Amino acid sequence: MQKSECPGGLQLRNRVTGNYLQRTSSSTPVKQRTTIQQSKSSSSIGSPESAKKLHPRPSDKLNPKTINPFGEQTRAPSAFSAIYSKGGIPCRLVHGSVKHRLHWDCPPENLPFDPLLITLAEGLRETKHPYTFVSKEGFRELLLVKGAPEKAIPLLPRLIPVLKAALVHSDDEVFERGLCALVQLSVVVGPSLNDHLKHLLTSLSKRLMDKKFKEPITSALQKLEHHGGGGSLIIIKSKIPTYCSICS
16 A cells, blocks of 8 residues: 555555545544634624623613513422412402502402411512512502401411511512511501510511611501500510600
């Protein structure tokens, strides 16, 4: 077999057939693969998707954290969102030009509080629209119905741990919704809340160290005292000694 040099590789001549066989150098495929990889890399960097990630649009900051409750989720849905998506909450969000509102499938006064009120309280920990609005507004409207005290008081042992979870949440908006719900509950159940206050005041005491929450927490404590009577003041002072009574 005779060898003959050629550009880009070696030519081998078969002594029997007289044909030439070409064998390229081993470096050529490596260079081709490198070129293809570089081409893919440059195309991905220049793609619109990557450009969007590197340079977010200013309008992205203006859009609320909204989620489609009926679309595919990248994470496992929360308990409240799963129930809402399956129609387990007997109300729906109605978008208005000025503000949103809830439309109930039937009058709220005809609905059982167990477990609806507890489910709405669990939704206070949601961080995405429409769950945030539905849970907050639904909880408020349900407590306004006739006969709410008789329906809510038996649920307090189960409601308090749920509200506490909102009050210890790291998200400031979740905390604010939990605080608002606590005040709304105190208006309805009155002194019946006193036996459970000690489980909630520790988280309020910690948030008092944050200046932006000092005023709303102080206002909430005053309302808790007003609706809870003298017994609530003793409990509040035992957990938050710096609290000044509305009667002083």
